[in-house]
Amino acid sequence: MTTKLEMNPSDWKLLGKGQANAVYQYIGNTETNSTPSHPEYKNKVLRLRLSVTTDLTHDIYNYIQLPQFDKLRKFIVPMELVYLGSNFNNTVQQREQQEVQLNCNDTYGLLMPNLFQGESKAHTLKLNKQLSFHYTDDLNYLLLEFKPKWLYDLPYPDQHKCRNCALLGTKDERFVNCTLKLLKGDDGVRDWCRGIQNEIDLRAKEANGKEQLRLKNLKVFDKLFKILLDNQQVFKTLYELQNKPGVNFHETLKKLPILEENVDEEFILFSMTLKDVSIIIDLNSGDLKLIDLDKKNKDKFAKWSSQEKKLNPFYFKD
Numbered sequence: 157m158t159t160k161l162e163m164n165p166s167d168w169k170l171l172g173k174g175q176a177n178a179v180y181q182y183i184g185n186t187e188t189n190s191t192p193s194h195p196e197y198k199n200k201v202l203r204l205r206l207s208v209t210t211d212l213t214h215d216i217y218n219y220i221q222l223p224q225f226d227k228l229r230k231f232i233v234p235m236e237l238v239y240l241g242s243n244f245n246n247t248v249q250q251r252e253q254q255e256v257q258l259n260c261n262d263t264y265g266l267l268m269p270n271l272f273q274g275e276s277k278a279h280t281l282k283l284n285k286q287l288s289f290h291y292t293d294d295l296n297y298l299l300l301e302f303k304p305k306w307l308y309d310l311p312y313p314d315q316h317k318c319r320n321c322a323l324l325g326t327k328d329e330r331f332v333n334c335t336l337k338l339l340k341g342d343d344g345v346r347d348w349c350r351g352i353q354n355e356i357d358l359r360a361k362e363a364n365g366k367e368q369l370r371l372k373n374l375k376v377f378d379k380l381f382k383i384l385l386d387n388q389q390v391f392k393t394l395y396e397l398q399n400k401p402g403v404n405f406h407e408t409l410k411k412l413p414i415l416e417e418n419v420d421e422e423f424i425l426f427s428m429t430l431k432d433v434s435i436i437i438d439l440n441s442g443d444l445k446l447i448d449l450d451k452k453n454k455d456k457f458a459k460w461s462s463q464e465k466k467l468n469p470f471y472f473k474d
């Protein structure tokens with residue numbers, strides 16, 4: 157559904173930016189008894205594309221509507237494509253010249269619920285590059301943000317590590333908690349959650365003062381375990397969609413841009429999109445949402461291929 161909105165750039169304030177997108181929070185009027193009033197934007201964010209991107213918001217939105225995403229649909233954060241006109245990004249860009257470089261050819265944005273509503277009062281605990289908690293002192297706001305990355309069966313008999321664990325190892329991350337456990341039934345899920353709680357408890361021991369007290373109170377295991385048990389399907393579906401029988405994805409990427417017979421370009425791009433999604437879990441409400449389903453482009457082939465070649469030896473190291 158496309159909506160033409162009378163959007164005022166000054167009603168939107170920068171919340172944050174990633175590699176490809178900047179996210180804005182509505183700060184205009186949401187009271188129904190005043191004009192102009194936009195109660196429909198309450199607790200919403202507007203996502204705009206950055207200048208480094210070639211795929212515009214419209215392309216991304218259409219991509220996510222494809223039937224290949226249907227099995228994940230109920231987990232994907234609801235989004236609305238909104239037409240902003242040709243000047244919106246330009247105006248925002250001029251206001252924030254230092255902070256963001258927006259794609260000023262884009263005339264659309266994505267309107268989505270703000271999953272990080274308590275963020276202004278929250279602390280962030282980053283356990284590694286792929287996993288963080290956002291929480292307030294009273295734990296009334298408690299989110300887990302993480303990327304499950306590659307979900308697959310290890311293809312080599314002498315492989316010691318999965319791709320995620322190998323990658324975190326090369327980045328000298330001390331906390332490595334194998335995401336493949338999430339595919340191994342209740343015991344695997346319990347193990348994964350236990351790993352997280354143990355690491356938090358360890359960080360608490362190492363911290364001082366107020367931070368130590370905060371981390372000591374950060375008990376997530378029970379809630380996290382229950383939510384993940386109830387939602388094991390999302391990991392099974394990501395696994396199923398990321399893979400294809402008989403295809404070794406490591407070897408496939410290493411050989412790019414040459415394609416193996418049983419793999420097509422579309423599958424590689426789709427699989428890479430699903431290897432980069434983020435999952436946001438609200439530990440209080442139990443809500444689990446998938447975000448960042450960005451369309452990947454074949455101009456990344458060379459980068460993916462060289463990354464895989466570099467990473468290869470680390471699969472076999474302890």
Ligand SMILES: [Zn+2]
Pocket residue numbers: 317318319320321322333334335336
């Ligand atoms: Zn692993």
